[in-house]
Amino acid sequence: MKILVCVKQVPAKDSPLRLTEDSTWIRDADLSYETNEPDAFALEEALRLKEKHGGEVVVASVGPARVQQAIREALSKGADRAIHIDDDSGSKLDSFFTAQLIAEAVRSEAFDLVLTGLQSDDLGFAQSGVILAELLGLPHATIIMEVEVIDGRLKVKRELEGGWFQWVEMPLPSLLTIQSGINKPRYATLKGIKAAKTKEIRRVTPAELGVKPDEAAARNQLRRIYVPVKTKKTEFIEGPPKEAAAKLVEKLQREARVL
Amino acid sequence: MDVPTKEERTAIRESVRQLCRDFPDPYWREVDKKELYPHAFVDALTKSGYLAALIPEEYGGAGLGITEASIILEEINRAGGNSTACHAQMYIMGTLLRHGSEEQKRRYLPGIARGDLRLQAFAITEPNAGSETTRIETRAVRNGDRYIVNGQKIFISRVKQSDLMLLLARTTPYDELQDKTRGLSAFIVDLRNVKGKLEVQPLDLMINHHTNTVFLEDVEIPAENLIGEEGMGFRYIIDGWNAERILIAAESVGDGRWFIERASKYASERVVFGRPIGVNQGIQFPIAEAYAHIEAADLMRYEAAAKFDRREKCGAEANMAKYLASEAAWEAANVCLNTFGGYGFARDYDVERKFRETRLLTTAPVSNNLVLAFLGQNVLGMPRSY
Structure with missing residues (x-):
């Protein structure tokens, strides 16, 4: 199977989040980055499918030069080669733009399966995967908890609300967005890190792909971001103990929602 | 050996950091409190090849340098863990790598690299010698195709968690030596199959190091387990x-x-x-x-x-x-x-x-x-x- 895995690099969970002066983004200089967690699960699923059915795992990532760190991590874990779509246009808010870039970069290759994480840990739109499926003309399924390949077809388990699951059969090629927790991602091995050095990373730019960042910028505009203001309020509940206790229980249930 | 690139070193650092994230503070707290050996952590580290950083590729390791090995241990400690649980494997390996015979390297290194064998115990210190290593008294006497060892070692960590132990013992009495740095020899002791009596008594310390006193009574070591030349052990250890x-x-x-x-x-x-x-x-x-x-x-x-x-x-x-x-x-x-x-x-x-x-x-x-x-x-x- 020829599998594409889309990997995003996001600010590390323990990074300090400070706003830029104009409050339109977080200060990049303060950040360290890591691979988007759901994408790590998608990569692991791809590697397991390759181990079971043979084939190739290719990683694609959009972003400036720093995303090569996430790409190398994926190559260290066992991906065979990578495509780096080198873009620092600041149109990171637009899932359509991201999907368009990946679609144009991989269109000439016939992938049997495309995997993405369900959503990104930073913006959480959960859109890039499904738009990419549409642009590539592939069927897709989201929130996937299990993947089986049987006789050239897919059988996948989707997570629904309230502890319910749904089994879906699909043709190949398809695109799946993978839910976190589907597997236990492997660690990169020392030998894997060494081997990654010689693996191919194809670098392409939006201009080479015929995708215009200006159009993406026109579709979305971020006006302001802010840190939620924390408030603290102390309230005294008056009245006889029995009534006060009842009021307290009601408040804990309805307002604080801790009971 | 290729000198690793800056990106490779960053990748090693990041990967160890990622692995350590799965072993957060409560893990190490419990290991310490209950005086356990961090088996799960050491296994994860070994399986990913990190403890075999210094083993050459021809023996199944990563063939990296001390810089990369040091990055691995630094990250473990930086993440709140304690690399003393496994760092000795890296130190001890050096003696085997530099001075062991080809046969010894082929016998042990691939297993260590795969994680099937643990070489984490290093028996040098003795109650009467301390830092004055040239005065150690544990005797190894050659008898045909084997050495018979008698003596006592102290502050020997992870004996119970290791398959192999490096032992420094006296093969020539101190008084017979002109050069006092000679007369000591290094051996590999296979702890899985000890002939003779090797008694391990845990020491109660302020740190969770699985450190012991080791008593050796007529312990037999095959002569083929001698590392390098007889009498040169101290030089090998110093290396x-x-x-x-x-x-x-x-x-x-x-x-x-x-x-x-x-x-x-x-x-x-x-x-x-x-x-x-x-x-x-x-x-x-x-x-x-x-x-x-x-x-x-x-x-x-x-x-x-x-x-x-x-x-x-x-x-x-x-x-x-x-x-x-x-x-x-x-x-x-x-x-x-x-x-x-x-x-x-x-x-x-x-x-x-x-x-x-x-x-x-x-x-x-x-x-x-x-x-x-x-x-x-x-x-x-x-x-x-x-």
Whole structure:
């Protein structure tokens, strides 16, 4: 199977989040980055499918030069080669733009399966995967908890609300967005890190792909971001103990929602 | 050996950091509290090949240098873990790598690299010898195709968690020697199949190190397990000291960074008298000072490691790195404890555990006084003090 895995690099969970002066983004200089967690699960699923059915795992990532760190991590874990779509246009808010870039970069290759994480840990739109499926003309399924390949077809388990699951059969090629927790991602091995050095990373730019960042910028505009203001309020509940206790229980249930 | 690129080193650091994330504070707290060996952590590290960093590729390892090995240990300590649980494998490997026969390397190294064999016990120190290694008394007497060993070793860690143990024993009586650095030999003891009596008595220490007294009574070691030449064991062990000091320096830097990170975060968040305690220079400056000392020590660590990897003489740098980094880590430990105040003594904050663990690094595997003696005598040319 020829599998594409889309990997995003996001600010590390323990990074300090400070706003830029104009409050339109977080200060990049303060950040360290890591691979988007759901994408790590998608990569692991791809590697397991390759181990079971043979084939190739290719990683694609959009972003400036720093995303090569996430790409190398994926190559260290066992991906065979990578495509780096080198873009620092600041149109990171637009899932359509991201999907368009990946679609144009991989269109000439016939992938049997495309995997993405369900959503990104930073913006959480959960859109890039499904738009990419549409642009590539592939069927897709989201929130996937299990993947089986049987006789050239897919059988996948989707997570629904309230502890319910749904089994879906699909043709190949398809695109799946993978839910976190589907597997236990492997660690990169020392030998894997060494081997990654010689693996191919194809670098392409939006201009080479015929995708215009200006159009993406026109579709979305971020006006302001802010840190939620924390408030603290102390309230005294008056009245006889029995009534006060009842009021307290009601408040804990309805307002604080801790009971 | 190819010199790894900056990106590769970053990748190693990031990967170890990622692995360590799966073993957070509560894991190490429990291991320490219950005096357990961190099997799950060591297994994960071994399976991913990190403990085989120094083993050449032809024997199944990664064939990397001391710089990369030191990054691995630094990150473990920086993440709040304790690499002493497994670092000895890296030190001991050097003796086998440099002085072992081809047959010995083929017999042991691939298994160690795969994680099937643990070589983490190193039996040198004795009750009557301490740092004066040339006075050890454990005797190995050749009898046909084997050596018969009798004696006692102390502060021998992880004997019960290892499959193999490196043993230094006397093969020529001290009084018969002209060169007192001769007469000691290095052996590999297969702990899975001991012939004779090898008794292991755990020591109750302030750190969770699985350290023991080991009594050897008529323990038989096949002659083929002798490393290198008979009588040259002390020289072989000394050869490994620079590597050991560089790795200890890196662990100290890792500890130091953990303390600084925790202290500065706590100082910024803990509000007393209506403001974070970190605004007080009495709190802030010691943290900044300790940070500067850690970063300075780190430069010496990389200098020593780079020289080691270029196969240049690095005794002075390795010793200075060990001294500077372990002292800086201890300074950072005290600063961190002061910053946390009473809470620092509570197990839930992990400061007291790391405090105990990092204190060891100024004392073992070599006391900082002996490091200073090395610098005074061998680098500055002053008279021998001991």
